[in-house]
Amino acid sequence: MKKNEVEIVLYGAKNLCPSCLNSPSSKETFEWLEAAIARKFPDRRFIMTYVDIYQPPEEITKQAFAKRVIEEDMFYPVVVIKEKIVGEGNPRLKTIFSELEKLWIKAE
Known part of the structure; x- marks a missing residue:
């Protein structure tokens, strides 16, 4: 990652969260969030990463958090x-x- 670049990770699944009826899917939320952040902060660098909680990548930290989402019955998508x-x-x-603003102000 480059200087002042922030990774925003969205943990979700193809199926909707059982407790999140009438909510957008995790993928729809990912796309909406990415577009909203880009509009709000056009001059800032960020990376959006989508992690399927049932098929996480080989990266240990992402696997561990995906497992945590499942085990703790978190409402997904979860944004980290x-x-x-x-x-x-x-x-x-x-x-x-608010969280992004805090991070980018600290980095300056």
């Missing part, structure tokens, strides 16, 4: 920035934007 959960179920932009 710098190992901090900033959204669960139906994530709120205000919370995510």
